[in-house]
Amino acid sequence: MSSKTITVDKDKCNRDDLCVNICPIILKEKPDGYPAVKSTEADSCMSCGQCVAICPTGALEHSDISLSDCPPIEKKLIINKEQAIQFLRSRRSIRTFKSKPVAQRVIQKLIEIARYAPSGGNEQNVEWTVFNDKSKLEKLTALSMDWLRYEITENARGDVASYAPHHDILNDWDSDSRDGILWNAPAVIIASTPADTHSAMVNIAITLSYLDLSAPVLGLGTCWVGSFTDAINKWEPLKEEINLPRNHTYNYAVVLGYPKYKFLRLIERKEPVIRWQT
Numbered sequence: 001m002s003s004k005t006i007t008v009d010k011d012k013c014n015r016d017d018l019c020v021n022i023c024p025i026i027l028k029e030k031p032d033g034y035p036a037v038k039s040t041e042a043d044s045c046m047s048c049g050q051c052v053a054i055c056p057t058g059a060l061e062h063s064d065i066s067l068s069d070c071p072p073i074e075k076k077l078i079i080n081k082e083q084a085i086q087f088l089r090s091r092r093s094i095r096t097f098k099s100k101p102v103a104q105r106v107i108q109k110l111i112e113i114a115r116y117a118p119s120g121g122n123e124q125n126v127e128w129t130v131f132n133d134k135s136k137l138e139k140l141t142a143l144s145m146d147w148l149r150y151e152i153t154e155n156a157r158g159d160v161a162s163y164a165p166h167h168d169i170l171n172d173w174d175s176d177s178r179d180g181i182l183w184n185a186p187a188v189i190i191a192s193t194p195a196d197t198h199s200a201m202v203n204i205a206i207t208l209s210y211l212d213l214s215a216p217v218l219g220l221g222t223c224w225v226g227s228f229t230d231a232i233n234k235w236e237p238l239k240e241e242i243n244l245p246r247n248h249t250y251n252y253a254v255v256l257g258y259p260k261y262k263f264l265r266l267i268e269r270k271e272p273v274i275r276w277q278t
């Protein structure tokens, strides 16, 4: 028995077929010239909202999507090509932060933006674990350093070369308490998904990229922290402290804070390697 319903208000529908043409899955029936969905198929709809968003007359009624939650796209807010390119090219990792804390409502706002990221099958099941308490963050750094020390002393087995970055971070920590893992950031955010999610790690990466790209809009900066993510997944005392939901085996962390410095120039990257196939 289907629980989702997708119906067309025939008084509003102008039969332009836009919804039929963009819906990849279910809007295929047109019994009387109007788009329709078999009730048996409605549950295979991903609730992506493309049908609602494409309709110029607001004729689509979807049980999962309220038209009042779908404001029109405002032309005056669309950024131009140069703005888009500079915005994307000027994004940088931030590793030096002001000591100013990041308030919960600000982090909430950032996550509210990041949740518009796409996800496989529109599952939208990336969840967030946030730390923004200074003493807690100090504890997370100390535990991460414990992990590094263990990796170097117990796990390296003479493989000094591949552990060189670990050595540097630990030396800096031991000599002058320089935090090369969480970068003394006022907040750390961990995105995670349940283990049984399709495309789990990709969903996390895209959602964190949205968060990363949105941060400057709120005056914030981020840095992905693979080393901390490694520590979370390999060091039991840290894992316990982070306390992700038990089945969230996929996760990744970024640090967050108000950048202390501003970058003034764009930089170059490697030329893309492209194979044009014929």
Ligand SMILES: Cc1cc2nc3c(=O)[nH]c(=O)nc-3n(C[C@H](O)[C@H](O)[C@H](O)COP(=O)(O)O)c2cc1C
Pocket (backbone or CB within 6 Å): 091, 092, 093, 094, 095, 223, 224, 225, 226, 227, 228
């Ligand atoms: C998946 C991933 C993991 C990363 N892990 C770390 C890390 O553990 N520590 C760190 O300081 N930077 C880390 N970075 C930041 C990269 O070093 C940085 O993105 C890269 O050098 C390019 O610099 P930019 O981000 O300023 O353009 C990571 C970035 C990515 C995408």
